[in-house]
Amino acid sequence: MSSTLQTQQTGQALWQAAVQAGYPAAIWRLPNHSERELIIDASGTVSTVAMDFEELPMGFAVSPFINPDAEQTLFLKADFYWRFDENGTILAAEHKHTDKHPALDALFHPAPATARKETIPAIQILGPSGEQQAQFEKTVAQAIRQMERGKFRKVVLSRTKTIQFDEQPDVLMLFNRLCKAYPNAFVSAVYLPERNQIWLGATPERLVSMDTDGIFRTVALAGTQSAFDSEGRPKRPADAPWTQKEIEEQALVGRYIIGCFKKIRIREYIEEGPRTVVAGNLMHLRSDYSVDMQAVNFPQLGTVMLRLLHPTSAVCGMPREAAQEFILQSETHDRELYSGFLGPVNIFRNEGPESHLFVNLRCMKLEGQEGTLYAGAGLTEDSVPAKEWRETELKCDTLLSVVTKS
Ligand SMILES: C=C(O[C@@H]1C=C(C(=O)O)C=C[C@H]1O)C(=O)O
Numbered sequence: 001m002s003s004t005l006q007t008q009q010t011g012q013a014l015w016q017a018a019v020q021a022g023y024p025a026a027i028w029r030l031p032n033h034s035e036r037e038l039i040i041d042a043s044g045t046v047s048t049v050a051m052d053f054e055e056l057p058m059g060f061a062v063s064p065f066i067n068p069d070a071e072q073t074l075f076l077k078a079d080f081y082w083r084f085d086e087n088g089t090i091l092a093a094e095h096k097h098t099d100k101h102p103a104l105d106a107l108f109h110p111a112p113a114t115a116r117k118e119t120i121p122a123i124q125i126l127g128p129s130g131e132q133q134a135q136f137e138k139t140v141a142q143a144i145r146q147m148e149r150g151k152f153r154k155v156v157l158s159r160t161k162t163i164q165f166d167e168q169p170d171v172l173m174l175f176n177r178l179c180k181a182y183p184n185a186f187v188s189a190v191y192l193p194e195r196n197q198i199w200l201g202a203t204p205e206r207l208v209s210m211d212t213d214g215i216f217r218t219v220a221l222a223g224t225q226s227a228f229d230s231e232g233r234p235k236r237p238a239d240a241p242w243t244q245k246e247i248e249e250q251a252l253v254g255r256y257i258i259g260c261f262k263k264i265r266i267r268e269y270i271e272e273g274p275r276t277v278v279a280g281n282l283m284h285l286r287s288d289y290s291v292d293m294q295a296v297n298f299p300q301l302g303t304v305m306l307r308l309l310h311p312t313s314a315v316c317g318m319p320r321e322a323a324q325e326f327i328l329q330s331e332t333h334d335r336e337l338y339s340g341f342l343g344p345v346n347i348f349r350n351e352g353p354e355s356h357l358f359v360n361l362r363c364m365k366l367e368g369q370e371g372t373l374y375a376g377a378g379l380t381e382d383s384v385p386a387k388e389w390r391e392t393e394l395k396c397d398t399l400l401s402v403v404t405k406s
Contacts, residue, residue: 158376201363
């Protein structure tokens with residue numbers, strides 16, 4: 001490890017160097033943490049792996065929505081790893097390669113980082129059109145009819161919103177703004193050179209976490225309302241009114257998780273909630289589940305549960321197969337990595353490795369100057385099409401308000 005590197009590089013310069021040289025890179029900040037972590041895969045390509053926490057090295061996983069048994073998961077190896085504090089001071093660094101690696105030239109002697117643009121480039125909203133809104137609402141009505149006929153009980157329908165930046169946005173600046181705006185979200189930016197994409201997001205939904213103490217965690221998150229009242233004042237979470245539709249919708253996600261525990265005969269889980277949680281401009285209902293993996297003597301619990309859980313009924317529906325079929329038939333866009341999962345795997349912190357996978361929500365795919373925002377809404381028999389559209393608008397705003405405000 002080079003000492004020059006430790007003192008002179010900043011997250012900004014390293015990220016820029018990786019992107020300019022075409023090396024896969026991921027930067028993230030865990031919920032309620034201040035440290036940022038950055039990895040670079042020096043192979044230059046992202047591999048496709050089966051998600052197995054016991055087998056995988058230290059890295060960052062990214063999964064598409066469609067990923068049966070999590071066997072087609074993209075994986076960025078942590079050939080280079082740094083941890084920074086809020087001000088960019090390096091707290092820890094770990095490198096698998098020596099000074100001979102060609103990646104080093106690009107990373108450690110980068111072209112001077114272009115001056116930080118303090119202002120965000122202007123954007124134009126390219127879509128959706130009124131026609132797309134009408135189409136979305138028509139599909140909601142179709143889903144309601146199918147649910148009335150008993151085809152499925154819940155389905156999550158999504159849509160996109162396309163924006164065009166007037167010039168290339170500074171991704172690290174947007175990342176830092178998201179970290180500041182949403183302290184309790186998982187904030188990340190992932191550069192995938194083969195796809196020529198950067199995915200940026202601030203998600204409120206944990207899918208599978210395992211900390212150094214061997215505690216497994218997951219959540220049931222659903223139900224959405226604005227975090228502000230009609231006069232724009234923040235609502236008190238404890239006073240948030242939830243309708244029967246939303247309570248039922250969240251309960252379905254919880255039941256699905258408990259069903260997964262039952263399948264593998266885990267009875268010793270702790271369930272807390274549901275309670276109202278704030279996620280930026282929104283509020284949701286959330287129940288938390290945890291299992292002490294040592295106490296149940298089940299070290300593979302994370303891997304097994306991930307395969308059973310994804311995609312949960314928070315992003316797909318229930319029963320899963322029928323809901324997924326409806327999504328694939330009715331949505332007019334490819335979800336790609338939206339509503340998949342992403343996060344650090346086997347990152348060594350303190351005493352041992354930790355893994356934290358989140359559902360890829362409140363995210364934007366950036367291709368050059370074009371950004372695609374994704375948002376979905378959980379539909380049940382009691383859904384009202386116009387309200388579901390409004391909900392997806394609010395979900396797009398979580399990211400949009402941060403990437404456009406100057
Ligand atoms: C599907 C999304 O969010 C999910 C759906 C929710 C809902 O239907 O109320 C709430 C939180 C998330 O589990 C999204 O943000 O795109």
